[in-house]
Amino acid sequence: MKRRRKMPTPRGSLRDFANDTSGAVAIMAALAFPVLIGGMALGAEASFWYLTQRKLQQAADLAAYAAAVQLRSGREEDEMWPAARAVAEANGLQPSDEWDPHYPPSRGVRQDNRNAVELILLRQQTRYFTLIYSPDPVAISARAVAEVRGGGDACLLSLDPTGGMAIEVAGSAEVTFDGCDVATNSNAGNAFQMQGGAVRMTTGCVHSVGGANATGGLTMTNCTQPNIEAPVIPDPYADVSEPEVSGDCVSGDVGKNNDATTVTPTTDHALGMKSMRFCNGLNPRGNVTFAPGLYIIDGGELTLNAQTTVVGSGVTFYLANGARLGFNGGATLELAAPETGPLAGLLFFGGRGSVGTQHTINGTAGSRLNGAVYLPSGDLDYRGNYSGSNGCTQIVTRRIVFSGNSSLSVNCSAAGTRRIAVAETIALVE
Numbered sequence: 001m002k003r004r005r006k007m008p009t010p011r012g013s014l015r016d017f018a019n020d021t022s023g024a025v026a027i028m029a030a031l032a033f034p035v036l037i038g039g040m041a042l043g044a045e046a047s048f049w050y051l052t053q054r055k056l057q058q059a060a061d062l063a064a065y066a067a068a069v070q071l072r073s074g075r076e077e078d079e080m081w082p083a084a085r086a087v088a089e090a091n092g093l094q095p096s097d098e099w100d101p102h103y104p105p106s107r108g109v110r111q112d113n114r115n116a117v118e119l120i121l122l123r124q125q126t127r128y129f130t131l132i133y134s135p136d137p138v139a140i141s142a143r144a145v146a147e148v149r150g151g152g153d154a155c156l157l158s159l160d161p162t163g164g165m166a167i168e169v170a171g172s173a174e175v176t177f178d179g180c181d182v183a184t185n186s187n188a189g190n191a192f193q194m195q196g197g198a199v200r201m202t203t204g205c206v207h208s209v210g211g212a213n214a215t216g217g218l219t220m221t222n223c224t225q226p227n228i229e230a231p232v233i234p235d236p237y238a239d240v241s242e243p244e245v246s247g248d249c250v251s252g253d254v255g256k257n258n259d260a261t262t263v264t265p266t267t268d269h270a271l272g273m274k275s276m277r278f279c280n281g282l283n284p285r286g287n288v289t290f291a292p293g294l295y296i297i298d299g300g301e302l303t304l305n306a307q308t309t310v311v312g313s314g315v316t317f318y319l320a321n322g323a324r325l326g327f328n329g330g331a332t333l334e335l336a337a338p339e340t341g342p343l344a345g346l347l348f349f350g351g352r353g354s355v356g357t358q359h360t361i362n363g364t365a366g367s368r369l370n371g372a373v374y375l376p377s378g379d380l381d382y383r384g385n386y387s388g389s390n391g392c393t394q395i396v397t398r399r400i401v402f403s404g405n406s407s408l409s410v411n412c413s414a415a416g417t418r419r420i421a422v423a424e425t426i427a428l429v430e
Contacts, residue, residue, distance in 0.1 A: 045129045053140045060121045060144040063088035067117040068146035068426045074234020098122035116147040151424035155180035156395045164188040169199045171403040177203040207422045236418040245320045249279035255286040265293035271342045297323040306330025316343040319350045325359040337371025345417035347371030350378045369393045
């Protein structure tokens with residue numbers, strides 16, 4: 001019987017190929033390399049994206065902080081954001097990046113908080129190695145929120161930006177600020193000046209953009225030494241428009257010695273309140289009561305002489321066209337500003353164009369002023385035995401000299417005055 005002869009397997013068959021291990025590594029490497037290289041490319045570019053995001057976040061943080069600094073200084077948005085953008089550009093912001101600022105913040109836990117600012121930056125990052133996955137750019141964003149925090153309260157603010165002795169305590173003055181600080185925006189080395197061995201001042205703390213020269217008579221309850229090189233403090237009433245000078249002129253000779261007189265404004269003013277206009281000064285005599293309203297002193301001097309008593313609640317005296325205060329010793333004042341309305345908290349309002357106008361306030365120990373003495377362009381001599389007992393007297397002026405005994409209090413919430421915040425800090429919070 002013939003045996004069937006086994007036919008040889010053709011060379012190069014699939015079985016041989018499967019059993020042949022020569023060159024396996026090369027084949028596996030060829031198959032794996034595209035995946036490996038793609039993964040390496042993705043890893044390298046993802047690291048680049050992360051670095052880009054961190055740099056963009058740094059630019060956002062620094063810019064938001066800069067905007068908050070502007071906010072603390074009372075700047076408006078048209079000054080706040082250009083200053084912030086300049087900081088961002090110096091730290092890598094590109095012209096093609098999206099700039100999205102918000103004041104107050106548009107979202108988050110500080111949404112609508114007017115002590116905070118929010119900045120969002122967005123960059124469309126071009127792909128390089130990862131183009132094999134997608135041609136679309138990668139959106140990289142950064143968000144920062146900076147907040148102005150804390151601080152104390154001042155009841156005296158000098159607005160002069162450069163003058164020496166913007167706050168001066170001289171002679172034999174003994175000045176007490178109850179529960180509040182004093183501050184000057186002057187950058188002069190002697191912006192705050194005490195001189196004379198008999199001078200005494202008690203306050204929470206002294207804040208000066210420039211320097212402070214104090215004697216041993218300075219007592220501070222909230223700090224151990226004056227806070228010098230401090231940030232500028234914004235004028236709390238900068239946004240209050242000056243009242244229109246309107247209405248017929250009436251005589252400023254009001255009342256008689258030893259008589260009682262009531263003055264009632266009758267003119268409808270554009271601010272929605274009754275007003276009365278005194279041209280060339282106002283000189284009350286005797287016991288004079290001013291009814292609520294706006295009293296416009298158009299030039300001249302608001303003079304209070306000895307044996308004169310002036311009473312009024314809900315009143316604002318607007319000093320227009322160089323008008324000045326001239327309160328002499330012996331006069332008694334019992335005055336309170338409006339608690340609401342467009343002139344809330346303002347007891348005396350000096351015209352901003354009356355630069356260097358000299359004002360004098362001097363009165364008896366029984367006098368009381370509830371409200372702000374706001375003389376942004378004027379110089380105030382605050383002297384004599386004037387204590388403001390039981391009142392809330394806030395002073396905002398260009399410069400001030402204390403040469404007599406005085407006492408002021410910061411507890412002004414019921415008087416309608418605005419807060420003068422000092423020693424505020426800035427923090428990145430989101």
